Amino acid sequence: MIFATGGVIVGGWNFVWTAYGATWLVLAGYALSLWWRGRKEAR
Amino acid sequence: MSARPGVIRQALMVAQKDLLIEVRSPSRVVGLFFFALALVVLIAFTADASPGVLRKTAGGALWLGLLLASTRALDLSYAVETDNDALSGLVLWPVHPAAVFYGKAIANTAVLALVGTLLTPLVVALYSAPIPGGWPAWGQYAVILGLGSAALAAPGTFYALLTTRARASSVMLPLLMFPLVVPALLSASRATTLLMDGDGMGEVPGWVSLLLAFGLLHWSLEGLFYGSIVEDS
Amino acid sequence: MPSGYIPGALGLALFVVLVAAAKLAGGKVRDNWEHGIGLYGLGLFLWGQYSGLFVAPREAMMGDVGRILYVHVPAAWISMMAFTWAFAGSFGSLMLQAPQQLPKILGATGAGGALGIAAAVALDGTPRKLAAFFGVLLVLAFLECLVLYLGHRFFGWDADSADHFAESSTETGIVLGLLLLFLGAVFAKPTWGTYWTWDPRLTASAIMVLTFVGVSLLRATVSDPDTRRSWVSVATVIAYINIPITYMAVKWWRTMHQLQSTPNTLDSDMTFWLRVNAWAFLFLAMWFVARGWRIAAARAAAEAPPPLPPAREVAR
Incomplete structure (x- = not known):
């Protein structure tokens, strides 16, 4: 959930977790x- | 033995050869024109039909039509050479490879500019997008048409050679060329649309100089590299 | 906060030590040295990501959503870096077609670069900018040729191995670039209310990624190895040089303002964590590229036709 109070964004942790989760998933x-592929080429 | 002509002369001779082929079989240019025209008409159907919106899409439609027609033109430009393996013959002749590139690029520019010129009255009519400002504005339009055709022709001539030998070449040419020509497409269509809108802010020269910069960059880079790729083909 | 450059300097020092050890020790070390840099990167990554989530302060305007910067900005920087490596590899592959010319080119680019920089110091106005531009370009070409010369001399690099490096770098750049585009969308939704804003930087990145996807598809569709090498090298060089002009065009098209995501506008704590994460991405990318380089080289060796039988056997 996000709320904007006085121009500052409050909350939005779901977006933060999506971003970090996607990063971890892609890099891993x-x-x-x-x-x-390295294993396959080594054989 | 007569002296070998210089590189510029050689390039003009290659261009003359390619254009002669176009003149002898006019059905090719006519086919390209109708291909581009069909696209321009189809784009109008997908846009909102109100005149204000149509006028704002006119520049984009014209250049999208020309870009897609150029991929057909380029395939044809090398189809002529790959039949009977004429390109190998051309490369084996004592012709500078850069001359082959510049000659073909000049011919492709001329074909695109011709198709663009033929399309212009139809785009103006179909998109209710007359160009206000009289002769000076039409002069600017001619410059945009020439520079835009040249900007599309150089990367096109270059990548069409690369993709003739690749598998699935008709898919590869757009994949390589379209992302690359985004600046040319963007500046040519913006400049055209602005011209049709009266160019109140005087933004056209900025876009034209960007088009010129793109053209110079690609005409020099690809002329430089053409030799190394044509030898391997 | 300590300087954000320290973890990077340590990592680069580790890199130099590992490369030297690989050269001197040979054997198992030679084939696996990059795991050291990968583990260092992984350590930095775990530290940086945990700190980005829970330790770093809230951003003044964006609150907790600002934490996305710690993954978004490093992905942007390092994907660009990977494409720069790809360019260097492809340019190097073209140069290494004639390695005996390298000393001559070193002299010419070095002298030209020095001349350009000297002219930039002496001149004023537009001539100064032009001289500085071409001077810096020539100095960069000089450094690239120096690296190529040393690599050729001490590590046996040739046109093929430089091309394998470019192949691996392009792949890493595409992976990080696609991640960057996804993160851009996730970041745009809470801050601007829409997933895609046609922001010039993000749009130019999208076109850049597409261009390199095209280049790697060209690699996949040309079967003759030598033709493939020279064509893909040329296509990579052109694709890279096209990036600035694409960015310029898109920026003019969309003169929409967006907040700066460079560390200068953030407070020093955030800058520190941003740098830690950027270094982590860099060292992980170095591991990716090094592993991919080995895989590409191994595949090329497997594809290569068997060597001709020795002359004497043929004679019998």
């Missing part, structure tokens, strides 16, 4: 893909 996913 890319790292896993590189690790997996």
Whole structure:
């Protein structure tokens, strides 16, 4: 939930968690893909 | 032995050759014109039909039509060369590769500018977008048409060669070229729309100089690199 | 707060030590040195993300939503950095087609750069700006050629390995760039009330990512390795040089104002946490690129045709 009181945005943690969650997911996913492809090439 | 002509002369000869092909088979330019016209008409259907809105879409429709027609024109420009493997012959001749690039780019610019000129009265009529301001405004319009055609032709000529040899080449050309020509499309269509709106703020020269900068950058960069890609093709 | 540059300086020092160790020790160290930088980046990342969420102060206007800056801005910076690496790799691949020319080019670019900088110091007005522009450009070309020369001399880089580096950097840039676009939308909704504002910076980034997606598709669709290398190198160089003019065009098209997201406008605590996160993204990206580089090189080696039999066997 977001509220604007006096020009300052209050709350909005759902957006913060979405942003951080997406970042973690993308970085971890890319790292896993590189690790997996590295394993495949090593064989 | 006669002396080899200079690079500029060579480029003009290649351009002359390509334009001669266009003149001998006029159905190609006519086909491009109707392709672009169909797009311009279709874009009008997708826009709001009220005259004020249509006038504001006119510049965008014209340049979108020209851009999409240019991808067809470029495919044709190399189809001529890949039939009978004529491009290899052209490269094996003692012609400077930059001359091949500039010649083809000049020919493509001329074809696009011609299609644009033929489209202009129809866009003006269909989008109820007359250009106010008399001859000076039409002069500016001609400059925009020429520079815009040149700005689309250089990256087009370059990437069309790259994609002739790629798999799924008809998809690859737009994928490579469209994001790259965003500045040219944006400045040409903004300048055209502003011209049709009377250009109260005098913004057209700014957009034209951006178009010129884009054109100069791409005409020099791609001329420089054409040699290294044509040898590998 | 301590300076936000300290974690970066430590990481870069670690990078130099690891590269030197890889060169001197060889063997297992040579093939795995980048895990050191990756672990360092991961440590910084965990610290920076926790602090961005719970330690850093609320932003004055945006409140807690301002915390998105700690992921959004590093993603923007480092995706741009990865595309810069891709450009450097592709330019390097073109230069390394004729490595014997490098000393000559080093001399020319070095002298030209020094001349340009000297002219910029002596001149005034527009000539000064022009001289400075071309001077800095030449100095950058000089530094790039110096790195290429040393890499060629001591690490055996050639046109192919530079191209593998560009391939890996482009991929990392696209991954971070797509993340950046998603984060931009998540950030725009609570601050401007809409998911996409056609903000010039974000729009130009979107076009940049699309351009590089096109380049990597070109790589996927050309089958001959040598042709692919030179074509993709040229396409990458053109795509990169096109970025500033795209940004300029989009900015003129949308002269809509947006708040500055550079650290200068934030207070010093926020700047510190922003820098920690940016360094974390940088070192993680270095790990991504190094791993991808190895994978690309291994795949190219597997694709390469088997070597011709020795001459003597043929003779019998």
